[in-house]
Amino acid sequence: MKAKQKFLVGTAIQITTFISVATATSAKIKIVDSGGVVQVDNADMSADAPSIYSYIYQSKDTDTCGDCVTTISVASGGYTAVAQDMFTLESQA
Numbered sequence: 001m002k003a004k005q006k007f008l009v010g011t012a013i014q015i016t017t018f019i020s021v022a023t024a025t026s027a028k029i030k031i032v033d034s035g036g037v038v039q040v041d042n043a044d045m046s047a048d049a050p051s052i053y054s055y056i057y058q059s060k061d062t063d064t065c066g067d068c069v070t071t072i073s074v075a076s077g078g079y080t081a082v083a084q085d086m087f088t089l090e091s092q093a
Contacts, residue, residue, distance in 0.1 A: 004067070004086050004087055004088050005087045005088070006087070006088045006089075006090055007059065007087060007088070007089055007090070008059075008089070008090055008091070008092045009059050009060065009061055009062075009063045009065060009089050009090070009091060009092060010059060010060060010061040010063075010092060011058075011059055012056055012057070012058050012059075013056070013057045013058075013059060013087065014054060014055075014056050014057075015029065015054060015055045015056075015057060015070055015072075015085075015087075016048070016052065016053070016054040017052070017053055017054075017072050017083055017085070018051055018052055019051060019053065019072065019074045019081045019083055020051050020081070021051060021074045021075075021076045021079070021081050022050040022051050023050070023076055024047060024053070024074045024075060024076050025075050025076055025077065026044070026073075026074070026075045027044065027045035027046075027047060027053040027072070027073070027074045027075075028042045028043065028044060028045065028072070028073045028074075029042075029043050029045050029055045029070060029071070029072050029073075030042060030043075030070070030071045030072075030073075031057060031068055031069070031070050032068065032069045032071075033063060033064045033066070033068050033089070034064050034065070034066025034067050034068060034089075035064045035066075037064070039057070039063070039068070040055075040057060043055060045072065045074075053072065053074060059089060061092075063089055064089070065088075065089050065090055065091050066088065066089060067086050067087070067088050068086065068087050068088070068089060069084060069085075069086055070084065070085050070086070070087070071083075071084050072084075072085075
């Protein structure tokens, strides 16, 4: 199991994933903070290369510190691949 990545609140966070869907019709991301608040809902991701998708999340200084859950959905025709991951937001103080 890989270690969770840690980021400071108020910084830009690049989220990149590999999902084996080379020619997606859509790639979407949802980010939920540690308080259960949806910070990003169904935003479009960039297709950087076949099967590699990314999104840049600009966290705010007021974001809640703790673990955030990302849910990524990549669709191609009638098939949808879904992946979840976590990262941690930490205070800059």
